[in-house]
Amino acid sequence: MKRGDSGLSLVVGVDKPLGMTSHDVVNRCRRIFGERRVGHAGTLDPLASGVMVVCVGPATRLEPYLMSQEKEYEARIQFGYSTDTDDGEGAVLRQGAIYPELWDETYAQEVLNTFLGESKQLPPAYSAIKVQGVKSYEAARKGTVISLVPRDITVSKAELLAIESTNDQQPVWIVDFVVSKGTYIRSLARDIGKACNTEAHLSGLRRTVSGHLALDRCVSLETLEAIKEKAALDPVTLLGTRFAFIDDELAERVAHGNQLRSADLTLFHFLPGQWQDWSCACVPNLCESKDPLQNEEIIALIAHNKLVALYGYDEKKHILKARCVFPQGVIRDGDLLA
Numbered sequence: 001m002k003r004g005d006s007g008l009s010l011v012v013g014v015d016k017p018l019g020m021t022s023h024d025v026v027n028r029c030r031r032i033f034g035e036r037r038v039g040h041a042g043t044l045d046p047l048a049s050g051v052m053v054v055c056v057g058p059a060t061r062l063e064p065y066l067m068s069q070e071k072e073y074e075a076r077i078q079f080g081y082s083t084d085t086d087d088g089e090g091a092v093l094r095q096g097a098i099y100p101e102l103w104d105e106t107y108a109q110e111v112l113n114t115f116l117g118e119s120k121q122l123p124p125a126y127s128a129i130k131v132q133g134v135k136s137y138e139a140a141r142k143g144t145v146i147s148l149v150p151r152d153i154t155v156s157k158a159e160l161l162a163i164e165s166t167n168d169q170q171p172v173w174i175v176d177f178v179v180s181k182g183t184y185i186r187s188l189a190r191d192i193g194k195a196c197n198t199e200a201h202l203s204g205l206r207r208t209v210s211g212h213l214a215l216d217r218c219v220s221l222e223t224l225e226a227i228k229e230k231a232a233l234d235p236v237t238l239l240g241t242r243f244a245f246i247d248d249e250l251a252e253r254v255a256h257g258n259q260l261r262s263a264d265l266t267l268f269h270f271l272p273g274q275w276q277d278w279s280c281a282c283v284p285n286l287c288e289s290k291d292p293l294q295n296e297e298i299i300a301l302i303a304h305n306k307l308v309a310l311y312g313y314d315e316k317k318h319i320l321k322a323r324c325v326f327p328q329g330v331i332r333d334g335d336l337l338a
Contacts, residue, residue: 006035009057010232010331011066013218016044016052016207025221029054032225041066042210045186047087050207051215053238059330065239065298065310069211070156072178077189079196080170086124086186087202096199102171102221105160110159112197113174115188120150124186154180155188172203191282212240232331235307236300242267242289243300251303259310262293265301265320298323305332 022043029038039060041053042244050073053066083090101107141153148180157178164172173192177185186202193200201233207216219231236243246254253260267289293299295315306329311320 005037006033006057007328008033008035008229008331009059009326009328010055010229011062011235011238012054012056012224012231013213013233014052014054014224015215015218015220016220017051017221018049019046019291021046022052023056025052028221029056029065029224032221032228033057033333036042039063041069041122042071042181042207044207045205046206047089047202048207051210051213051218052207053210053213058326059235061326062239062310062322062330066211067238068181070178070180070209071183071207071211071298072176072209073185074155074161074206074208075175075177075189075194076164077173077175077197077200078166078169078170078203079172079193079200080166081201082199086184088204090201094199096193097197099196099198102198103163105163107141108163108173108241109160111192112131112160112173114195115155115158115192118152118154121153121183121187121191122150123184124190135165144303151182153183155183156180173258176208178209194292212238217266229331232333234332236302236332237270239298239300239310241271241298241300241310242269244268244303246308248303251301251308254301254303254309254311254322254325255327257325259322262313262318262320265299267293267299293320302332303329305331307332 014029016022022040026038026040030036034058035056037057037060039055041055041063044050044052045287055062066130077097078088080098081095082093084093092297155177157176159176161174161176164174166172177188179185185205189200189202213233217233226229250264268286269289271287293313295313297313299311299313299320301311308326308329309322310324312323313320
């Protein structure tokens with residue numbers, strides 16, 4: 001076994017604390033598991049806390065599939081001034097007026113409703129987006145302006161939870177957002193301020209859901225240190241795809257990346273609202289799926305209660321092709337480990 005290769009392949013949910021970067025969390029997990037291959041499915045700024053999906057060992061190959069999912073946040077949007085980072089850690093750029101309507105919940109929700117749906121969003125200057133190989137935040141720290149291109153985003157939910165006041169009587173909107181991959185909540189705060197004809201910034205952020213992982217399934221870094229791989233979550237439920245259980249003969253073919261026919265598989269899905277509580281095949285929330293395969297659909301394959309591969313369907317050829325193969329399998333339930 002190579003140095004820094006723990007032999008583990010699993011996914012855990014970490015409740016990231018304030019003040020740490022996502023890279024800090026990854027480094028901590030490397031030490032906890034004794035594994036150099038650790039990654040995450042969605043960056044959180046030091047100002048933010050909450051759900052981080054962390055992949056360990058070969059399971060890091062799941063990151064692109066987990067990263068593309070929607071995320072939910074509880075955001076604090078403070079009015080009165082904007083900053084160069086669009087959050088509370090930056091230098092003040094402009095002061096803004098505090099209008100009476102900013103305290104009105106009906107007005108606030110009406111403004112938030114205008115941000116629902118698909119739109120173009122200009123990322124913050126202080127972001128990790130690269131332009132010609134240079135990270136935007138690195139250029140911004142040197143006083144260089146990089147021309148960032150607006151990106152396609154989708155806001156599925158923007159619900160006002162409350163309006164609070166700072167010590168100096170500035171209104172703060174507490175908002176529940178559900179957004180697509182690549183959406184910057186800092187930029188939403190900035191743009192919401194503009195929509196109200198004033199200035200605003202993001203003063204607090206907590207990610208409550210990432211894809212199919214909610215905060216109540218995450219553990220602190222201290223707990224992770226204590227229980228290690230027993231914190232493993234089921235990658236199949238996190239992916240949210242349909243899945244099939246395969247026997248040893250088929251598992252041998254899958255281990256070599258061989259193509260499969262749809263007739264080789266019996267597909268299942270979890271009943272809505274129940275997937276997150278189960279990881280084995282012997283529970284009543286599993287349902288055989290009769291719907292035909294869709295082109296490019298991803299199917300998870302399970303053998304001996306481990307995720308062993310992801311396959312994609314080729315509609316033209318009526319076959320499934322290997323996308324990711326995990327020879328040792330990805331652990332599905334840490335509670336079942338000895």
